[in-house]
Amino acid sequence: MVTIKQALMLACRLEGxxxxxxxxxxxxxxxxxxxxKAYLYTWPDRELTSAQQQAFESLFAQRQTGIPVAYLVxxxxxxxxxxxxxxxxxxxxxxxxxxxxxxxxxxxADSPQTVADLGxxxxxxxxxxxxxxxxxxxLGCDMKAEIVSLAEQNRQMxxxxxxxxxxxxxxxxxxxxxxxxxxxxxxxxxxxxxxxxSGDIRFEPTSALVSxxxxxxxxxxxxxxxxxxxxxxxxxxxxxxWKQAKRVQGIxxxxxxxxxxxxxxxxxxxxxxxxxxxxDDKR
Ligand code: GLN
Numbered sequence: 525m526v527t528i529k530q531a532l533m534l535a536c537r538l539e540g541x542x543x544x545x546x547x548x549x550x551x552x553x554x555x556x557x558x559x560x561k562a563y564l565y566t567w568p569d570r571e572l573t574s575a576q577q578q579a580f581e582s583l584f585a586q587r588q589t590g591i592p593v594a595y596l597v598x599x600x601x602x603x604x605x606x607x608x609x610x611x612x613x614x615x616x617x618x619x620x621x622x623x624x625x626x627x628x629x630x631x632x633a634d635s636p637q638t639v640a641d642l643g644x645x646x647x648x649x650x651x652x653x654x655x656x657x658x659x660x661x662x663l664g665c666d667m668k669a670e671i672v673s674l675a676e677q678n679r680q681m682x683x684x685x686x687x688x689x690x691x692x693x694x695x696x697x698x699x700x701x702x703x704x705x706x707x708x709x710x711x712x713x714x715x716x717x718x719x720x721x722s723g724d725i726r727f728e729p730t731s732a733l734v735s736x737x738x739x740x741x742x743x744x745x746x747x748x749x750x751x752x753x754x755x756x757x758x759x760x761x762x763x764x765x766w767k768q769a770k771r772v773q774g775i776x777x778x779x780x781x782x783x784x785x786x787x788x789x790x791x792x793x794x795x796x797x798x799x800x801x802x803x804d805d806k807r
Contacts, residue, residue, distance in 0.1 A: 528564050642708035643709065662686060663690065672691050703755060766795060782801075
């Protein structure tokens with residue numbers, strides 16, 4: 525029989541494979557025992573049941589092959605909310621909370637606002653905003669029905685009435701001139717970026733990560749399409765790679781957007797650029 529403490533010590537076997545070895549094991553153990561992290565450290569000498577031990581060993585072996593913990597346990601926290609995840613979607617990143625923070629500051633909290641989240645994946649961004657702003661109406665869209673259905677499951681799990689999800693290739697199925705804010709964490713990694721060959725990212729869908737033209741093609745598409753779907757003075761808010769701010773700003777300004785500015789993530793890197801659509805008559 526294995527105790528919780530002995531299981532936690534296996535973290536050392538993930539060193540080198542994972543930058544978060546200890547945390548990985550804690551999350552797997554919490555998952556198989558149905559307890560939280562505080563329990564694991566309060567009761568280190570408790571033994572796992574044989575079913576728990578078997579489940580843990582199987583998940584641990586899969587983690588050793590590189591599969592992300594979030595896919596193994598099927599859930600990842602974002603904005604302190606649990607999000608169901610599966611390999612058809614990107615795993616929500618803490619960096620992306622910056623996009624949510626910015627969005628919450630752009631529009632008046634207490635009046636009805638319309639928001640669209642393009643490429644919503646798990647729905648994390650749309651759901652976090654809907655949770656913080658009950659008076660806003662949020663729509664999340666993604667290209668594939670299976671992804672939209674995952675986002676919808678997350679919506680139901682969180683019980684949020686002011687958000688919905690539809691299948692749409694970026695803005696294509698969305699109403700025109702309807703949004704006070706459009707935002708997105710689109711794919712923005714260049715196809716030849718070596719970062720794609722290591723870590724969790726190897727197991728995530730390429731369609732959610734990689735974009736042609738140095739990672740900027742989808743951003744350019746969104747920038748172009750959003751003009752027809754924003755209200756005059758509506759905001760566009762985009763996450764992008766830390767070296768892409770200048771080029772994203774260039775794309776936005778060439779497309780006629782105004783009030784363009786970039787802000788930094790927790791690591792101090794350029795991560796989110798915002799701007800406003802003046803409306804066709806003012807161009
Ligand atoms: N920021 C993520 C990463 O570098 C990528 C997210 C994205 O492409 N939208 O791992």
